[in-house]
Amino acid sequence: KLNKPHQFWQTQPMPNINEMDKLKPGPIQLGVLAEVRKDPFNLIDKFEWFNVDLRNEEQAQQVYTLLKENYVEDDDNMFRFDYSIDFLRWALLPPGQYSDWLIGVRVNQKLVGFITGIPVTLNIENEQTKVKMTEINFLCVHKKIRANRLAPVLIKEITRRVHIKNMWQAVYTAGIVVPTPISQTRYYHRSLNAKKLIEVGFSSLSARQTISRQQKLYKLPEEPKTPGLRPMKKKDVAQVTKLLNEYLKNFKLYFKYSEEEVKHWFLPRKDVISTYVVEKEQGVVTDFLSFYNLPSQVIKNPKYTHLRAAYSYYNVATSTPIVQLMYDALILAKNEGYDVFNALDIMDNDKFLKELMFCPGDGQLNYYLYNWKLESNMLKPEEIGIVLV
Numbered sequence: 327k328l329n330k331p332h333q334f335w336q337t338q339p340m341p342n343i344n345e346m347d348k349l350k351p352g353p354i355q356l357g358v359l360a361e362v363r364k365d366p367f368n369l370i371d372k373f374e375w376f377n378v379d380l381r382n383e384e385q386a387q388q389v390y391t392l393l394k395e396n397y398v399e400d401d402d403n404m405f406r407f408d409y410s411i412d413f414l415r416w417a418l419l420p421p422g423q424y425s426d427w428l429i430g431v432r433v434n435q436k437l438v439g440f441i442t443g444i445p446v447t448l449n450i451e452n453e454q455t456k457v458k459m460t461e462i463n464f465l466c467v468h469k470k471i472r473a474n475r476l477a478p479v480l481i482k483e484i485t486r487r488v489h490i491k492n493m494w495q496a497v498y499t500a501g502i503v504v505p506t507p508i509s510q511t512r513y514y515h516r517s518l519n520a521k522k523l524i525e526v527g528f529s530s531l532s533a534r535q536t537i538s539r540q541q542k543l544y545k546l547p548e549e550p551k552t553p554g555l556r557p558m559k560k561k562d563v564a565q566v567t568k569l570l571n572e573y574l575k576n577f578k579l580y581f582k583y584s585e586e587e588v589k590h591w592f593l594p595r596k597d598v599i600s601t602y603v604v605e606k607e608q609g610v611v612t613d614f615l616s617f618y619n620l621p622s623q624v625i626k627n628p629k630y631t632h633l634r635a636a637y638s639y640y641n642v643a644t645s646t647p648i649v650q651l652m653y654d655a656l657i658l659a660k661n662e663g664y665d666v667f668n669a670l671d672i673m674d675n676d677k678f679l680k681e682l683m684f685c686p687g688d689g690q691l692n693y694y695l696y697n698w699k700l701e702s703n704m705l706k707p708e709e710i711g712i713v714l715v
């Protein structure tokens with residue numbers, strides 16, 4: 327009976343505490359293509375598998391509504407992520423995507439379950455170890471049909487569809503702890519609209535604080551400071567690709583980006599992704615900053631329905647001090663209408679979090695690698711060079 331904690335995860339190729347020192351680095355189980363099940367896993371009666379076509383407006387709407395009403399909430403159930411359709415198309419239709427890796431489960435034409443994969447090549451702990459794998463995301467089961475053990479079936483089915491492509495590893499993140507995190511990172515928030523954050527209950531005032539004091543404390547200049555800072559354009563793709571790939575080599579977990587992928591992931595998309603480059607003298611790009619748009623629905627509030635949050639994506643500072651570059655990111659986000667700017671303590675983020683007055687969040691984001699034993703059991707947050715949306 328699957329009712330002991332993590333009963334499902336104990337059946338999966340993930341290192342557990344006492345195996346840690348026995349397993350050699352690399353794949354935990356070697357996959358055999360010929361042994362992969364050719365047919366989908368069985369679903370309970372009336373449930374059916376369904377490949378989601380996010381380009382189809384109606385199907386995209388169904389995914390949007392399922393997530394908006396049933397996806398991740400904060401620990402106090404005050405906020406729930408509200409990923410937009412444009413955002414989902416950005417996140418889930420990258421170059422090389424497979425049509426059967428956006429998996430839905432339907433009952434009477436209604437979408438009740440979802441899980442996604444996108445193809446990535448992950449560098450693990452050194453430049454020589456490049457592993458083609460999947461990045462898993464958006465695991466969601468409708469609130470009304472939880473405890474049917476649908477989530478494990480969704481995980482097994484996407485695993486099967488990844489195995490069929492002769493890929494045997496996965497990378498994913500989650501707020502919860504299941505066997506076995508490779509890194510436990512923390513998130514931080516920088517107030518941009520102090521008054522609204524207090525009114526929605528995101529921030530609270532201590533006895534000595536007042537709203538106007540908070541507004542003064544977090545006040546930002548009207549315009550960014552760095553000369554030559556401007557929105558990224560197509561002509562910047564080659565330089566941004568070089569800057570990014572060079573920078574990411576500093577970390578133990580990172581993707582290598584083609585120019586095609588940089589076009590997809592970084593060219594600005596309204597209300598989805600903002601990328602700004604610093605163009606020093608004639609045409610030379612020396613730095614860039616980027617943040618993505620992920621609002622949270624405010625579950626119960628008389629005045630506001632949403633919290634507008636910008637999330638730090640990738641930032642490369644080779645000639646501008648990182649603190650100054652990120653200070654400009656705050657100003658740009660404020661001017662784009664965001665209420666809060668969020669960042670994890672991964673990459674070099676620790677260098678600006680305190681100085682720019684970020685406050686720690688109330689939870690953590692755990693990183694996972696499926697079917698892979700690291701040389702070092704855990705990675706420090708500053709060794710993580712990947713951002714999962």
Ligand SMILES: CN(C)Cc1n[nH]c2ccc(-c3ccc(F)cc3OCCn3ccnc3)cc12
Pocket residue numbers: 398399400401405406407463464499500501502513514622637668669670687689690691714715
């Ligand atoms: C990553 N991606 C897989 C979505 C995802 N799943 N689980 C999560 C748990 C935390 C964060 C997270 C990551 C960075 C951050 F600055 C704040 C965060 O959550 C705040 C709490 N919250 C939840 C909903 N509304 C507010 C993301 C996620």
